[in-house]
Amino acid sequence: SQQGEEDPQALSIQEGENATMNCSYKTSINNLQWYRQNSGRGLVHLILIRSNEREKHSGRLRVTLDTSKKSSSLLITASRAADTASYFCATASGYALNFGKGTSLLVTP
Amino acid sequence: EPEVTQTPSHQVTQMGQEVILRCVPISNHLYFYWYRQILGQKVEFLVSFYNNEISEKSEIFDDQFSVERPDGSNFTLKIRSTKLEDSAMYFCASSEPPFGDTQYFGPGTRLTVL
Numbered sequence: 556s557q558q559g560e561e562d563p564q565a566l567s568i569q570e571g572e573n574a575t576m577n578c579s580y581k582t583s584i585n586n587l588q589w590y591r592q593n594s595g596r597g598l599v600h601l602i603l604i605r606s607n608e609r610e611k612h613s614g615r616l617r618v619t620l621d622t623s624k625k626s627s628s629l630l631i632t633a634s635r636a637a638d639t640a641s642y643f644c645a646t647a648s649g650y651a652l653n654f655g656k657g658t659s660l661l662v663t664p
Numbered sequence: 665e666p667e668v669t670q671t672p673s674h675q676v677t678q679m680g681q682e683v684i685l686r687c688v689p690i691s692n693h694l695y696f697y698w699y700r701q702i703l704g705q706k707v708e709f710l711v712s713f714y715n716n717e718i719s720e721k722s723e724i725f726d727d728q729f730s731v732e733r734p735d736g737s738n739f740t741l742k743i744r745s746t747k748l749e750d751s752a753m754y755f756c757a758s759s760e761p762p763f764g765d766t767q768y769f770g771p772g773t774r775l776t777v778l
Contacts, residue, residue, distance in 0.1 A: 588766065597755060598707065598769040643707065650695065650712035650720040652767055657706065 561644055561658040569663055574631040576658040578644030579624075585647050587620055589629050592641045592657070601629075601642075634662045666690045668770035670756050676776045677746055685741045685773045687756030696739045697757040697767060698731065700724070707755065713739065746777045 562577045578587070586605045590598040604611045604620045604627065611618045617630040631638055639662045645652040669688045677683050689696050698710040711721040713731050728744045739758075743750055753774050757767040 586765070590769075595753075597771040598757075600766055600768060603766050645707075647765075650697070650714075651709035651722065652697075652699075652707075653709065654707040 560655045561642065563658060564656070565659045565661070567661045567663065568634055570634060570636055572634055572662075574634050574638070574660055574662070576629045576642050576660070578627045578629070578655060580627075580644075580646045581625065582648075583622075587618075587627050588645045588647070588652065589616075589618060589627075590643045590645060590654075592643065594640075598643070631660075634660075636662050636664050638662050668756055668758055668768050670754075670770040670773050672773060673771065674774045674776070676778065679748060679777055680745050683743050683746055683775065685743075685754050685756075685775070687739045687741070687770055688737050689739055689756065689758030690768055691737070693758035693760050693768075695719075695759045695761070695767075696731075696733070697759075698741045699755045699757065699769075700752040701755065701772075702749075702752045710741075743775075746775075748777050751775055751777045 560579050568574050584606055586603050588603045589601040591601055592598050602613050602616055602618050604618050606622055615632045620627045641657040641659050643654050643657045645654045671686045675683055696713040699707050700710055701707045709722050711725045711731055712719045730742045732740050753772045755772045756770045759765055759767045
């Protein structure tokens, strides 16, 4: 399976701190995507990084991709309480996105 | 900003009944998908649809499931004879070409099978 697996499973930080989540996968990919899911809600696309890219930024988000290690990281800088959610990496396998189990992030004021 | 919409937001049905979940993808998208998420578990791919036919399906998508694009805007998932284990959140998604690129998800339909 190509699915990503996130680490850690849960992360608790205070507002203003940075949050780093990691994702590992098993086979070659075309791209890797990160999604956010607030409790009981839909998936919100955050960022896509292609296999020929090493780093990408979007606002307070920074994503890195290391295809040699088959891993990616998502950094959220200066976190806010509103960042509290589950974060998933997803790898593209043909048409399907393969999701990991996610990292549950709690940001306390 | 265009978004994927899904109806109903919550569907309760009796075991053995047929249900149809509806989705309106983003208008200029060409690829459509269904995923499901059983409570507390990860999001699982069910099926993708392109050019009026299934392009890929998972092992979960067995004969009790079917998809259809009945008109130019709707995309539906039918479950013929629901089972208790079909209880889950069902997400529709759509994307522009190429496949595997950013998929935009709807808010989901929570299906409860009693």
